[in-house]
Amino acid sequence: MVGRALAEALGIGFFDTGLMYRACTLAVARADVDAEAAGEVTALVRGLVLDLRWPDPATPEILLAGEDVTPLLREPGVERAVSLVSRIPEVRDEMVMRQRAFASRSPVVMAGRDIGARVLREARAKFFLDASAEVRARRRLGEEREAGRSSSFDEVLAQTRRRDELDQSGQRTIRREQVGPDVLVIDTDALGIDQVVERCVRAYREANCEGERAQGAPGRARP
Numbered sequence: 001m002v003g004r005a006l007a008e009a010l011g012i013g014f015f016d017t018g019l020m021y022r023a024c025t026l027a028v029a030r031a032d033v034d035a036e037a038a039g040e041v042t043a044l045v046r047g048l049v050l051d052l053r054w055p056d057p058a059t060p061e062i063l064l065a066g067e068d069v070t071p072l073l074r075e076p077g078v079e080r081a082v083s084l085v086s087r088i089p090e091v092r093d094e095m096v097m098r099q100r101a102f103a104s105r106s107p108v109v110m111a112g113r114d115i116g117a118r119v120l121r122e123a124r125a126k127f128f129l130d131a132s133a134e135v136r137a138r139r140r141l142g143e144e145r146e147a148g149r150s151s152s153f154d155e156v157l158a159q160t161r162r163r164d165e166l167d168q169s170g171q172r173t174i175r176r177e178q179v180g181p182d183v184l185v186i187d188t189d190a191l192g193i194d195q196v197v198e199r200c201v202r203a204y205r206e207a208n209c210e211g212e213r214a215q216g217a218p219g220r221a222r223p
Contacts, residue, residue, distance in 0.1 A: 013060065140156050
């Protein structure tokens, strides 16, 4: 939600990297490959034709072999297996390479747990949005209901905590004490989307101005 709103405010594309892992998970399920069979999953993922497009900045669509699979990426089967697929190191290496390629096309707001630490270390503006598992579950539940899916708070909370546990890979930023010194940490538990976006926009513009001064010429930066 914040990423989309920030992209709209800045007029650049929003890129939720989690969609790529979800698309990979969907492809694994369609191929009837065991999500825990790392070698088979990696081989399949490396051969996937994945692409992104933006009908508008806040609405990314992910294409799998030319098919827009975005509406399928929040289905329960994908939800259950995505952390199994995304924790495979070779899969992450492949996705990081592709994410960097997508980001090189044009400025983007890129969301994910390893963006600042691994994917785009050179990004001028980096944000870590901190929130409790309960608050994140309530927000996700709202998204689920807006999409017409029936889930209970307890189910979504359990999924949220499970993802946190599976994402403890050493390469993903899960807790605020893991963030680097160049990352702005924002505690969002008591903040609305507009307040969070306002802070991010201000930090992005300040970082962009500093970067342009350091280069001695106008330029553009990726958040």
